[in-house]
Amino acid sequence: IGGPGGAELSVPLQSTYLNKAKIVEGGKKLRKNWTSAWVALGSDHLLFYKESKQEALVNMKPGNRPEEVDLCGAMVEWTKEKSSRKHVIQITTSVGDEYLLQSDDYPTISKWHSAIKMAADRSCSG
Numbered sequence: 474i475g476g477p478g479g480a481e482l483s484v485p486l487q488s489t490y491l492n493k494a495k496i497v498e499g500g501k502k503l504r505k506n507w508t509s510a511w512v513a514l515g516s517d518h519l520l521f522y523k524e525s526k527q528e529a530l531v532n533m534k535p536g537n538r539p540e541e542v543d544l545c546g547a548m549v550e551w552t553k554e555k556s557s558r559k560h561v562i563q564i565t566t567s568v569g570d571e572y573l574l575q576s577d578d579y580p581t582i583s584k585w586h587s588a589i590k591m592a593a594d595r596s597c598s599g
């Protein structure tokens with residue numbers, strides 16, 4: 474609970490690294506670059522840390538802020554078209570950014586898919 478991005482859900486999901494690629498920004502296609510990100514889910518947002526959250530909190534350099542993705546109005550779906558990798562989910566935000574998240578471990582990514590979808594479905598009400 475707490476941290477730079479506000480309240481985060483205290484669930485096991487929080488401790489997962491996922492492969493992440495931002496492929497579209499504001500409707501513009503980006504060059505795909507997969508990186509490993511430490512992902513945290515809040516009630517209405519996702520946070521991507523470049524390093525583990527523990528490291529991020531210890532270092533707390535101004536440039537170390539996590540990337541925050543607003544889930545209000547976001548679409549979350551499985552995709553087979555956007556990558557040759559297996560188990561890829563696509564998040565399309567209301568401002569036209571597209572992110573891919575992937576894990577080789579299906580149970581892991583499947584839990585994230587459900588949790589992010591649920592957060593997105595509920596995020597605009599508050």
Ligand code: I3P
Nearest residue numbers: 494504505506507554555556557558561573
């Ligand atoms: C990309 C890189 C990505 C691949 C992507 C390539 O090449 O191999 O891993 O995505 O495929 O363009 P580069 O490093 O030269 O940018 P996947 O691993 O998700 O398939 P894409 O262009 O079909 O998205």
